[in-house]
Amino acid sequence: MQDASDAASDLGPILELDGLTVALPKGGDRRNAIDSVSFGVGRGEIVCVVGESGSGKSVTAQAVMGLLPKGQLALTGGSIKLEGREIANISQPELRKLRGQRMSMIFQEPMTALNPVERVGEQIGEVLEIHTPLSAAERRQKVLDIMAAVHLPDPASMIDAFPHQLSGGQRQRVMIAAALVLDPVLLIADEPTTALDVTTQAQILKLIAEMQARRGTGVLFITHDFGVVAEIAHRVVVMQHGRVVEIGSRDEIITRPREPYTQMLIRSVPSLHPPDRKPNASTVALSTDKLCKTYASGGFLAGKRRVVKAAADVTIDVRRGETVGIVGESGSGKTTVARCIARLIQPTSGTIRIGDIDVATLPERRLRPHRKHVQIVFQDPYRSLNPRRTVGASIIEGPVNFGLSTDDAMRRAKDLMQLVGLQPDALDRFPHQFSGGQRQRIAIARALAMEPKLLIADEAVSALDVSVQAQVLALLDDVRVRFDLAVLFITHDLRVAAQICDRIAVMQNGVVVEAGPTMEIFASPKHPYTHALFAAAPGRGVRFGEGLKAVS
Amino acid sequence: MAVADATPVRPRVSAFRQLARSTSVLIGGFIVAVMVTIAALAPWLGTRDPAEVNPSVRNKLPGYEATIRDDEGKKVPVSYRLGTDSLGRDIYSRVVYGARVSLIVGLTVSLISISIGLLIGLVAGYIRWLDGIIMRFMDGLMAIPAILLAIGLVSVFRAGIFAVVLAIVVPEVPRVVRLVRSIVLSIREEPYVESAITVGTPTPLLIFRHVLPNTVAPLIVQGTFICAAAILIEAILSFLGIGIPPEIPTWGNIMAEGRTLFRVFPHNILYPGLFLAVTVLGVNMLGDGLRDVLDPKMERRG
Missing domain, CATH: 3.40.50.300 (P-loop containing nucleotide triphosphate hydrolases)
Known part of the structure; x- marks a missing residue:
């Protein structure tokens, strides 16, 4: 991996971001979605942009692809250079020419990113149809080649399959095939394995690394998962609140980060080595x-x-x-x-x-x-509390069902709020006023209220x-x-x-x-x-x- | 562990303010408000008795001025702003009073079908083994055309508002049931409903507290569309002579009577038709606007 980044430095970066700034609409929680973001991606290099939700990592990817949602986010400053050419403010037709040919993108959700009523072969071939003068037969051959290259089983029959006939991993392979069929110099992958199972994720990560090594593509890889970073990155860009906190090689960031924020993140990654625990002999x-x-x-x-x-x-x-x-x-x-x-x-x-x-x-x-x-805490903190009811009403619902008076239940709820690390006087607020982590604490408090x-x-x-x-x-x-x-x-x-x-x-x-x-x-x-x-x-x-x- | 403060996230824009910002809600609401005012104030808007027959002023064009004898035998000047029909009745008065029937039919039909549909929909969505039976029955009801049903009902009961309302309600109910059922089916899968189940909330309370509030907004929207449809169907039934009896002025009745002399005196059909069209347009615009604001699925994506 070290060799790859050395090779990259010889040829100069294929993507250079300098002072990139994207403004949020008025009334947002901060002024800029991303603020003065500067880093580069070298030829044949995998750069992971890592950060928590709201860090601006996806906005960075969208800005590079020229896919910022219109009317909501706008590029307000900085430059984006692709192979030395400024692309920050070029026209849509010019950008369209670059997309697919020089740079392409794969997304998190392979089911929604593929058109369910079109055969996968046609979807891979679409970029060829738009950007090359190839005949239908030549296109089909090229599609078959790239499908074989991404290790899709039996391309000859799969080329005529519909997306729903494929597994999640196969769909993501189709996405990668479509992204790479024109040999772009830059591949942007926005959380491409987050929706996949761990064994499938391992295969897709291997595939991306393989394609990148064989074709010398530069990869901008957006992720929140430090495990994935450790697996695939050459260099790592850590982002928080729309700013770049730290840039370093994979080993630097993962083993000895300098910035306190990165250190905090790295310390939060649970280790795969379980601590020794005493056997439990209670009832x-x-x-x-x-x-x-x-x-x-x-x-x-x-x-x-x-x-x-x-x-x-x-x-x-x-x-x-x-x-x-x-x-x-x-x-x-x-x-x-x-x-x-x-x-x-x-x-x-x-x-x-x-x-x-x-x-x-x-x-x-x-x-x-x-x-x-038996009480249960669910996965999605945004759906596990009734949005129309105050947090207090949600917590006391159970105890009141079992005959506790509202006042007593409220008192217990206050104690529980304290216990889960929230302010007791927040009981009369509504779920949308809390962050995801806070809502999960509330869900735990609600469960505990039932003893x-x-x-x-x-x-x-x-x-x-x-x-x-x-x-x-x-x-x-x-x-x-x-x-x-x-x-x-x-x-x-x-x-x-x-x-x-x-x-x-x-x-x-x-x-x-x-x-x-x-x-x-x-x-x-x-x-x-x-x-x-x-x-x-x-x-x-x-x-x-x-x-x-x-x-x- | 750090005690995290509840972050004050930006407050949700209240539904009321969003409504005030929607042009179609404003226009639709305005039209509906005007029609309701007209209907409510009908006797004070310079109208005459809409059923009063006067053979001396049959088939007069709009703007006709006449002097007629009132009940006490005195001569009074009368202006027929929108003309008269073939029995000499004042079209203006009939159209204004007709608004009452139309709005009453629209409102009662939507209230009744929403109430019945809500009840059946909740049952179908929540009691799984009843679902199939109820929904097949609803499919059957939906297959009955309102007009045929009205003919049947009129022959059993007498022609009148009751038969008309019943004839329109019956095919509308299944649509409401379907809507409510689909909402219940998706909401009951929500983790917050399942949480309520695990904390032992009894089913009726569960439905009332967690499921029912989610049906309010879609039902308001559906209600406006049912109202518009009911006004139209009532007019159609009255026009065909199987709705409200002809002595009660309704837009459909007025048009039915004007039909024979339509070529010579188009105003008999034009004015009630205009009122009908504008009212239905207003109610529909109101419904469309409400849906844009209240139904997040239809929200425009920026």
């Missing part, structure tokens, strides 16, 4: 036995009946004061298990014991008294920025100890699982393939799938913040 709060959830489709009048096993024979115990993680990729059934335990869906068979009661088959009316024992035995965190920190994530994880750990809570932690993020879970269960296709103490599983995974999962974790083998002094 079992939750135990499931052979929990199954199957979905049947078709049947009467709708052709052949198909049965999908979302969860099969899941057996999990969680003791008081213990955090048990369920780890898996999308479609592994981990959320199904969580929803069964919270009885948001009815399990098909098996038992769910909370204390002494089996809640798996209780009808809703008899279940309600037991609902307070549950088991708290389910369903990807509860996955939507949060890494520094906020660290705080919310610390809060979850704090309340677990304080209330001797059993915590069932659902996540796809191995780093988070390694840090917070005492034991983990790895799920694939609805089945628990491996379970045990976190230490043991991370040290010596036995099941091949667990192996593959760990091998795919980005930034594996990199010690974040190694060169930093330990914080007391």
Whole structure:
């Protein structure tokens, strides 16, 4: 990797940003979306722009591509040089010529970035049709070549497939093929792997690195994930509040960052090495036995009946004061298990014991008294609170349902707000007045107000920025100890699982393939799938913040 | 851990102020307000008894001046601003009073169909096993044309506002049910609704507190469109003679009576038609504007 950046310096940068400034519309939370952003991308170099939400990293990419949303954001200063040519204020037709030919972009969501009613071959060939005089047959050949180059299986038949027939990873490969078919000098990738599973992400990262090395493309890679940065970057640009905080080589930024903000970010990255934890011998709060959830489709009048096993024979115990993680990729059934335990869906068979009661088959009316024992915190902090109700009303809803007076419930809510690190007098505000991390704290307070035995965190920190994530994880750990809570932690993020879970269960296709103490599983995974999962974790083998002094 | 202060995010622009900024809400609202005023103040707007027949002034053109005897036998000058029909009734008075019927029909139809539709829609969206049965029944109702239904109802009951309202409500209800059901189905998947379930909120309270408020804005919009449709259908039914009985002035009735002499005296159809068109336009503009403001899915993307 070092060689590549050396080579880059010889040929001069292909992209140079100098003092780039984009103004926000009036009434925004700051004046400029990005402010005096200056950095360069060399030939054959991968530059990662990393930052938390609102840092201006995506706006930077949009500015370079000339894709700033019209009427909202406008370039107000600075220069963008592509191969030495100023492109900051060139006309739309000229810009259009450059897009696709000299620079191209891939996006986060491969499903929405592809047209669902057009064959993938046509979509890849579209740039050829616009920018080259090639005949239809030549174009088809070129499309087939690039599809083979991005390792799409069986290009000859896939070229006529529609996007919905492809998996997420294949769609992202199609996007990359479309972006690279004209051999641009600059590829801008805006969070291209964020929507993908970790094993697919590893393949796509490998593909981008491979294409870049073979074609000498410069890559501007936008991401929030330091694991990905460690995996792919040559150089790293750290952004915060629209400004560049620090620029350095991958190793500099990851092991010994200079700026306090970068240091804070790097320290917030959870390590893949789980700490040693004492085995827990307290009473079992939750135990499931052979929990199954199957979905049947078709049947009467709708052709052949198909049965999908979302969860099969899941057996999990969680003791008081213990955090048990369920780890898996999308479609592994981990959320199904969580929803069964919270009885948001009815399990098909098996038992769910909370204390002494089996809640798996209780009808809703008899279940309600037991609902307070299991509380759940959801992934999306923007949808887990009713936007029309004050935070206080949301927190006291449960206790009032169970007969507490409004005044007593309010008093308890005040204490809980303090406990989760928010001001107690903010109870009469509405959810939109809080940030994502703060809303997640409120969701935790609402769950705690019920004095549950088991708290389910369903990807509860996955939507949060890494520094906020660290705080919310610390809060979850704090309340677990304080209330001797059993915590069932659902996540796809191995780093988070390694840090917070005492034991983990790895799920694939609805089945628990491996379970045990976190230490043991991370040290010596036995099941091949667990192996593959760990091998795919980005930034594996990199010690974040190694060169930093330990914080007391 | 740092105690984070609740960041004061910019306050949401209130729906009311957004409404005041929308031109179509302003224009539509203005037209509707004028029509409501006309209907409410009909007796004081220089009108005569709209049912009064006067054979001496049959088929007069707009602006006709006449001197007629009133009930006590005194001669009084009368100006027929919009002319008279073939029975000598004052078109102006009939059109103004006709606004009452139209608006009452529009309003009652939208209120009734929204109330019934909301109730059935909530049930269909929330009680899954009833959903299929209810929705197939609704599909059946939707297949009944309002005009055929009105003919049937008029032959069973008597022609009148009740039969007209019923005939329009029946095919409108399924549309409201579909709308409410789809909102319920998407809202019940929201994490905040699921949170409410896990904290043991009883189902009726859950629907009332978390689901119902989300239906208000779309239902207001739907209500205006139903109102416009109802005014039109009432006019059609009256025109065809299966709606409001001819002695009650409605825009449809006036046009029906003017139909035979349309070529000679077009004003019999022109003025009620104009009022009908402007009213429906106003209500529709109001509905469109409301949808732009209240329905975030239709929001213009900048």
